Amino acid sequence: MIDPDRLQIIARNGASGDAAMESADPIIEVRNVTRIYPLSRGHVVRALDGLSLSIPRGSFLSILGPSGSGKSTLFNLIGGLDRPSSGEVRVDGVDLTRLDPEALAAVRCLKVGYIFQTYNLIPALTALQNVAAPMTFAGLTDSEAEERAVLLLEAVGLGKHLHHIPERLSGGQQQRVAIARALANRPSILLADEPTGNLDRRTGEEIIALLCSLREEYGVTLVCATHDLKMISFSDWIAWIRDGRLERLEHRSQVTIEEGHL
Numbered sequence: 001m002i003d004p005d006r007l008q009i010i011a012r013n014g015a016s017g018d019a020a021m022e023s024a025d026p027i028i029e030v031r032n033v034t035r036i037y038p039l040s041r042g043h044v045v046r047a048l049d050g051l052s053l054s055i056p057r058g059s060f061l062s063i064l065g066p067s068g069s070g071k072s073t074l075f076n077l078i079g080g081l082d083r084p085s086s087g088e089v090r091v092d093g094v095d096l097t098r099l100d101p102e103a104l105a106a107v108r109c110l111k112v113g114y115i116f117q118t119y120n121l122i123p124a125l126t127a128l129q130n131v132a133a134p135m136t137f138a139g140l141t142d143s144e145a146e147e148r149a150v151l152l153l154e155a156v157g158l159g160k161h162l163h164h165i166p167e168r169l170s171g172g173q174q175q176r177v178a179i180a181r182a183l184a185n186r187p188s189i190l191l192a193d194e195p196t197g198n199l200d201r202r203t204g205e206e207i208i209a210l211l212c213s214l215r216e217e218y219g220v221t222l223v224c225a226t227h228d229l230k231m232i233s234f235s236d237w238i239a240w241i242r243d244g245r246l247e248r249l250e251h252r253s254q255v256t257i258e259e260g261h262l
């Protein structure tokens with residue numbers, strides 16, 4: 001057993017995985033994307049600076065990078081929560097930058113499931129109601145939504161906590177509710193932004209294992225932003241981001257995980 005606290009990641013060689021990724025069937029294509037945030041007095045932040053990335057359908061990609069490197073900004077663009085200053089973001093062949101607000105809302109609701117570090121559940125709603133909400137928003141009847149919400153909560157191991165409000169659940173349990181909610185409208189993509197960032201190590205490992213098994217079961221493409229090196233051993237691809245640029249992209253087979261210090 002490798003001790004996850006002592007993982008050392010060594011790129012076996014500097015070869016980039018770009019060629020292999022380009023040949024696969026991409027579900028997400030980010031092309032030369034820049035996102036500039038205006039600050040006061042004419043200053044700007046280039047949160048993304050000409051980033052391109054193509055993500056094969058059904059794969060598990062981890063995005064690693066220091067705080068402030070642009071991971072959440074990239075997620076917001078892929079998830080249709082934000083638009084780039086320039087460049088293209090294609091999801092299933094559709095350029096999100098050309099969609100009107102209504103069509104973009106449909107992408108957010110139906111194509112992409114979002115999982116946040118801080119769970120972002122609605123505090124006044126039970127687990128069941130939190131998971132059912134996106135389905136009623138998408139047009140299911142209350143009873144249809146509730147029926148599927150029960151199945152999803154059972155799938156994440158919370159069949160006995162259907163009627164708990166978030167504050168009566170542990171962090172790990174809240175994240176399980178958030179994962180069930182993200183799967184509500186049968187998305188083809190799950191975006192998880194540092195999903196284990198607020199959890200202790202053991203709970204974080206359980207959440208990673210859950211995401212991996214759900215990815216298989218539901219056939220989704222999983223994209224995780226993470227500081228968590230354990231995530232790498234489960235990923236197909238690892239994208240390293242720094243200062244809003246793609247620093248390198250490697251297939252799991254190109255990365256050696258060894259015991260030692262980081």
Ligand SMILES: Nc1ncnc2c1ncn2[C@@H]1O[C@H](COP(=O)(O)OP(=O)(O)O)[C@@H](O)[C@H]1O
Pocket residue numbers: 037038045046047065066067068069070071072073074
């Ligand atoms: N709404 C915003 N307004 C101004 N600057 C922002 C905003 N959101 C993010 N930034 C800046 O953009 C850069 C990238 O941030 P972010 O995407 O949140 O990085 P990460 O998720 O990797 O920590 C940082 O310098 C951050 O301060």
Ligand SMILES: [Mg+2]
Pocket residue numbers: 071072073193
């Ligand atoms: Mg972030």
